[in-house]
Amino acid sequence: MFIALCLAAYLLGSVSFAILLSRRHGSTDPRLHGSGNPGATNMLRLHGKRLALFTLLGDLAKGLLPVACAAWFGLPLQWQAWVGFCAVAGHLFPVFHRFRGGKGVATTAGMLLALYPPAALLALSVWLLAFYLTRTSSLASLSALPVTLPLLAWQLPQSMLPMSILTLLLVWAHRTNLKLLWAGTERKL
Known part of the structure; x- marks a missing residue:
């Protein structure tokens, strides 16, 4: 059962709602424009609030x-x-899209919501505060990670290994954003 759920989670994670919604509405592929990321923030920049919201909800789910x-x-x-980790891994490295996926933030948020809702709410609060102060989605996402992990370590120590590896993967997925932040050229919303 565990292996089947991990495989199903990876395959579900590999479905890119940004790409599917763009195709369905005759819009451009988000991987080819804007930041090149098939996620809610790039969808907001390219296609507006409605498609960004649907992308966010799909990635959370x-x-x-x-x-x-x-x-x-x-x-x-x-x-x-670990099942949640597989879903995020599918989002980061989707088999259906030549292993070129998104940053994994919304999918991780959905995983946290299912695992331990207080951690998801804390991450959301930190994200909203950081975004309000900086208007930078990537910085807000990266700010929420270090705050959430200690809470999980304290409340759910058995989830630490998959969450620690996942945190490293999310930071790696944001490596371009980190360079832009360091250079002071990261795009704001």
Whole structure:
């Protein structure tokens, strides 16, 4: 059951809502314009609030649903975290899109929401505050990670290994943003 859920989570994570919504509405592929990221922020810049919101909700669901299924099947918390990890890995490295995916923030948020809602709410609060102060989505995303991980370590120590690896992957996915932030040229919303 665990292996099947991990595989299903990876495949669901590999579905890019940004690309599907762009195609459905006859819009340009978000990987070819803007930041090149198939995520909600780039969709907002390229196609407006409506498609950005649908992208965000789809990406959240990709993280939430597999973990909720793992919990429903009674899998231990650490296994639930690994299932969520697989969903985010699918978003980062989607098999359906030549392993060129998004940054994984919304999918990770969905995973956190299913694993431990207080951590998701804390991450959202930090994201909103950082975004309000800087108007920079990538900085807000990177600010929420270090705050959320200690809370998970304290409340859900069995989820630490998958969450630690996931944090490293998310920082790696934002490596271009980190360079732009350091240079002071990161785009604001």
